[in-house]
Amino acid sequence: MIADASLSVEEWTAIGLSLKVGFWSVVTGLPLAVTIAWVLARLRFPGKAVLDGLVHVPLVVPPVVVGYLLLVLLGRQGPIGAWLYEVLGVTVAFTWQGAVIASTVMAFPLMVRAIRLSLEAIDPGLEAAARTLGASRARVFATITLPLAAPGLLVGAMLGFARSLGEFGATITFVSNIPGETRTLPLALYTYTQVPGGDAAAIRLMILSLIIAFTALAVSEILARRLKARMEATV
Numbered sequence: 001m002i003a004d005a006s007l008s009v010e011e012w013t014a015i016g017l018s019l020k021v022g023f024w025s026v027v028t029g030l031p032l033a034v035t036i037a038w039v040l041a042r043l044r045f046p047g048k049a050v051l052d053g054l055v056h057v058p059l060v061v062p063p064v065v066v067g068y069l070l071l072v073l074l075g076r077q078g079p080i081g082a083w084l085y086e087v088l089g090v091t092v093a094f095t096w097q098g099a100v101i102a103s104t105v106m107a108f109p110l111m112v113r114a115i116r117l118s119l120e121a122i123d124p125g126l127e128a129a130a131r132t133l134g135a136s137r138a139r140v141f142a143t144i145t146l147p148l149a150a151p152g153l154l155v156g157a158m159l160g161f162a163r164s165l166g167e168f169g170a171t172i173t174f175v176s177n178i179p180g181e182t183r184t185l186p187l188a189l190y191t192y193t194q195v196p197g198g199d200a201a202a203i204r205l206m207i208l209s210l211i212i213a214f215t216a217l218a219v220s221e222i223l224a225r226r227l228k229a230r231m232e233a234t235v
Helices: 009-042 048-060 063-074 079-088 096-120 124-132 137-148 150-165 169-175 185-193 199-234
Strands: none
Touching: 009 048, 009 096, 009 137, 009 150, 009 185, 009 199, 048 096, 063 079, 063 096, 063 169, 096 150, 096 169, 124 137, 137 150, 150 199, 169 185, 185 199
16 A cells, blocks of 8 residues: 555645745744743733633634634635735735644644743843843843743744644635645645545655654754753853
């Protein structure tokens, strides 16, 4: 059933699209994840529990719910999507950019959690000492907080990338399953399981999905440990 191990053009296209979506999901989501993680780790304010809950909603609701909500909001007839189309001429539903949005939303809680845990492990006294020496909040964040939280940022980025590679429900609901445009690796695997004779391709893509996911997680763990060891050695 898997005698032919070579990948077809359609399979390579799905793999390349998944890697592109995963990359841009991390690039677009990480800055906001850092900001939200810092707010949750450092600030006290009314409604903090509500913000924390909203951030983690994608983890506890079916991905199809998230995808449908994105379609309602960002579809061409939606309140945000209609404005984007009429004012900027931009459509995100049923495009690979929409797949990036869906993957970012689903991966966002994992990125925030990893970064927040890293920020909470930093001694606030270090930041306070820098502030007493005249450093601004922005400078303290850039020169002390971010470098010390770097392992968490790295882990968060890799977790977000791995989650994006496996995103299915929100993606297929928001951007459909369009070959060459939105058919990422999970959607391609699903497609092959629904057609006669697609078992071999499905198995190949399943194995590749496992290899890519485990590689991303292993690399993040190795790099995080090395970065942490290097930081500890300089202290």
